[in-house]
Amino acid sequence: MTQEYEDASGSKAQFQDSQFLVFVNRILAFLMSGLYLLIQRQPQHKTPLYKYAFCSLSNIMSSWCQYEALKYVSFPSQVLAKASKIIPVMVMGKIVSHTTYEYYEYVTAILISIGMTLFMLDSSDHNKNNGATTLSGVILLGGYLLLDSFTSTWQNALFIDYGVTSVQMMCAVNMFSCLLTAMSLFQQSSFPLIFSFMTTYPRFIIDCLLISICSASGQLYIFYTISKFGSITFVIMMTIRQGLAILLSCLIYHHEITVVGVFGILLVFGSVFLRIYCNNRLRIIRRRRATANSIKH
Numbered sequence: 657m658t659q660e661y662e663d664a665s666g667s668k669a670q671f672q673d674s675q676f677l678v679f680v681n682r683i684l685a686f687l688m689s690g691l692y693l694l695i696q697r698q699p700q701h702k703t704p705l706y707k708y709a710f711c712s713l714s715n716i717m718s719s720w721c722q723y724e725a726l727k728y729v730s731f732p733s734q735v736l737a738k739a740s741k742i743i744p745v746m747v748m749g750k751i752v753s754h755t756t757y758e759y760y761e762y763v764t765a766i767l768i769s770i771g772m773t774l775f776m777l778d779s780s781d782h783n784k785n786n787g788a789t790t791l792s793g794v795i796l797l798g799g800y801l802l803l804d805s806f807t808s809t810w811q812n813a814l815f816i817d818y819g820v821t822s823v824q825m826m827c828a829v830n831m832f833s834c835l836l837t838a839m840s841l842f843q844q845s846s847f848p849l850i851f852s853f854m855t856t857y858p859r860f861i862i863d864c865l866l867i868s869i870c871s872a873s874g875q876l877y878i879f880y881t882i883s884k885f886g887s888i889t890f891v892i893m894m895t896i897r898q899g900l901a902i903l904l905s906c907l908i909y910h911h912e913i914t915v916v917g918v919f920g921i922l923l924v925f926g927s928v929f930l931r932i933y934c935n936n937r938l939r940i941i942r943r944r945r946a947t948a949n950s951i952k953h
């Protein structure tokens with residue numbers, strides 16, 4: 657969206673249609689998971705198909721909000737929204753699945769968000785810190801957070817309720833995503849324009865292929881993680897993943913990390929370890945209680 661493509665005569669243009677990018681990402685993911693389902697036998701599928709449409713729509717819309725928000729928000733606002741994703745996911749878990757959380761889960765979620773914000777603001781490229789955040793930007797970012805948290809929470813609920821496998825979920829969600837994005841692109845008559853952009857700037861086709869291969873392979877891990885560990889663990893992993901990407905680029909390009917940045921990283925990892933520790937303690941306490949109760953009876 658931000659880079660310029662050059663044609664044979666040297667004239668330059670940017671690709672503007674974020675919906676098409678979502679479409680190409682989903683189509684390869686659908687084909688990959690569909691092929692896997694054809695080759696590998698799966699347990700019987702019991703989920704009503706329409707239930708996938710909700711998380712498919714929220715996933716497409718969250719990606720669209722995210723791509724669009726980039727045009728209207730300042731870099732610190734993006735960082736703040738991305739770094740605190742865990743909080744809306746917990747709220748959504750309460751609303752959608754009536755999940756109850758322990759105090760330590762709230763505390764560590766807030767600490768992870770603060771730590772990530774400190775680290776990302778401190779270590780990222782400060783040149784990106786330009787432009788103001790407009791109201792449309794705030795609405796788009798809010799939409800992104802809301803829809804993104806709904807997506808993984810809803811998927812988590814489907815995994816639990818229907819015992820669907822991660823590849824079955826990936827195939828069904830992406831089938832809906834392809835249909836929805838294709839309908840929208842048709843309705844706006846975008847395909848002829850996109851086709852002409854592709855023929856004029858062939859390097860764009862390679863970039864589309866690359867982004868969709870990465871996106872589809874990433875999705876295999878995304879669905880597997882949610883099915884095995886749930887939406888909260890997934891969002892923590894996604895958040896830390898961003899931190900690691902920045903840390904790696906700091907190490908590779910020898911960018912300096914200040915004391916604030918180091919404090920941010922320590923806070924994030926400290927909170928994650930605290931969470932794991934409290935989780936294990938709680939599990940041990942519950943097991944002891946269950947054993948004591950069964951002895952009593």
Ligand SMILES: Nc1ncnc2c1ncn2[C@@H]1O[C@H](COP(=O)(O)OS(=O)(=O)O)[C@@H](OP(=O)(O)O)[C@H]1O
Pocket residue numbers: 678681715719722738804807808811871874875878894895897898
């Ligand atoms: N729950 C769930 N199901 C399916 N796909 C999902 C899910 N959560 C994130 N994603 C896809 O992962 C890509 C990165 O998402 P995010 O940018 O929101 O993540 S992060 O903030 O960078 O951690 C992004 O892919 P693209 O839309 O292709 O860019 C998201 O759509």
